[in-house]
Amino acid sequence: MAETSIRKRVLSGMRSTGKLHLGNYVGALENWVRMQDQYDCFFFIADWHALTTDYADTSMLKENSVDVLLDWLAAGLDPARCVMFIQSHVPAHAELHLLLSMITPLGWLERVPTYKEQKENIKEKDLGTYGFLGYPVLQAADILIYKADCVPVGEDQVAHVELTREIARRFNGFYAGPVASVSLARDFDVSGINLPRGREIFPEPQALLTPAARLPGTDGRKMSKSYGNAIMLTDPEPVVRQKLKTMVTDPARVRRSDPGNPDVCPVGDLHKIFSNKETMAKVNEGCRSAGIGCIECKGWVADAIVKVLNPMQERRKKYEDNPRLAWDILEAGSARARHVAGATMDEVRDAMSISLGYEPPRSSSK
Ligand code: SF4
Secondary structure, eight states: OOOOSOOOEEEEEEEOOSSOBHHHIIIIIHHHHHHTTTSEEEEEEEHHHHHHHOOSOOTTHHHHHHHHHHHHHHHTOOTTTEEEEEGGGOTHHHHHHHHHHHHSOHHHHHTOHHHHHHHHHOOSSOOOSHHHHTHHHHHHHHHHTTTOSEEEEOGGGHHHHHHHHHHHHHHHHHHOSOOOSOOOGGGBOTTOOBOOOOSSSSOOOEEEEOOOOOOBOTTSSBOOGGGTOOOBTTOOHHHHHHHHHTOOOOTTOOSTTSOOOGGGOHHHHHHHHHSOHHHHHHHHHHHHTTOSOHHHHHHHHHHHHHHHHHHHHHHHHHHHHOHHHHHHHHHHHHHHHHHHHHHHHHHHHHHTTOOSSOOOOGGGGO
C-alpha cells in the first residue's frame, strides 16, 4: 500500500573519496541509515565537489564514487528506502548552480569559514580557482533543487546551510510569485506520491545537527585517510586487530603496573562508541586499577568493532561480486533524482522568465 504520510525531505552527500572509514560511518553514515525510515532521503555522491579541490587528476574519480556507494550499501542504505545517486548524473545541479551564482554576492562566499581555512591549510594544491570559491553555491544548488527541509551536518558545516538559506531567501525575494502550471518538485515524494504544494520556490532548509562523535584514529588524531590513521570499513579482521594493537594509549600508562585513565585514552574513546556497558565497566575498573593491560583492552575494542564491520563486509561482498548491481542502483536513483530536480528547474526557469516553452511577445497582445 502506498505511504500516505508526508515526510520531511533530507538531502546529504559525500565526496567521491573512495573507500570509507569508521569515522565516516560514525560521523554520518550510521545516522543516515537511521534516517531512511524517518525522512524522505536523497543521498548523493558528490563527484563535482571532489573536483573543486582534486581537479588535476580525475583518473580514479568514477571508481572512487562506486566505492563510496558500495560502502553505503554495506552500511545499510537501502535503495527501497532512500534515493542514492551521483551528482554529475543530474546535470540540473549545474544549471541551478549557474543561476544561483548570478545572485550570490562575492562577499558571502569569501567569508565562508571553511573557504579561508582550507585555502590556508591546503598548500599542495592551487585552490585559487573559481570552482573552489563557488563550491558553497553548488552545495546550495544541491540542497535547494530537492527543496530539502533538513540537511544533516556537523558543527563545521552549519555556516554552509546558513548560506544556502540566505541564497534561497534572496532568490525568493527576486523571483517568487505566482507560478505557471508546471509540476513542482515537492509535489512528489520518493515513491512519486502527490504532495501538497507550497508557495515559495525554495523553502529554507534547516541544519540537522549530527551528534558529533569524534572518532580518533590510531595515532590519536581525528580519524582521516590523509593522516594514515584510519580503520577502513573494508579492513579484514586481522588488519583491524593489527591497527588497533599499534594504537596510542594514555601516555601516563608507561608500564603495565601504571594505572591509566580511559577518559584521556583514544582507545577509551573507541570503547565509548563501540563497546557495551559491561565491557565499558571492565575497562574503567581495569584501566584505573592497572588490573588489565592495554593489549587486552585493545582486544576488547577490536571485538566490538569487528562485530560492527562483519555484517557490512558480508553485504558489500554481494555488490563486489556483481558491480553491475550497484551501478543499476545508482542509475535508478539518478533517474528519480532527475525527475524531482527537473520539476524544480521548470519552476525556477518559469520564475526567472527563461522557461523553455513558447510565449507570444507581450507587445502583440496590445
Ligand atoms: S587499558 Fe585501555 S583505556 Fe586504559 S590506557 Fe590502556 S588502552 Fe587505554
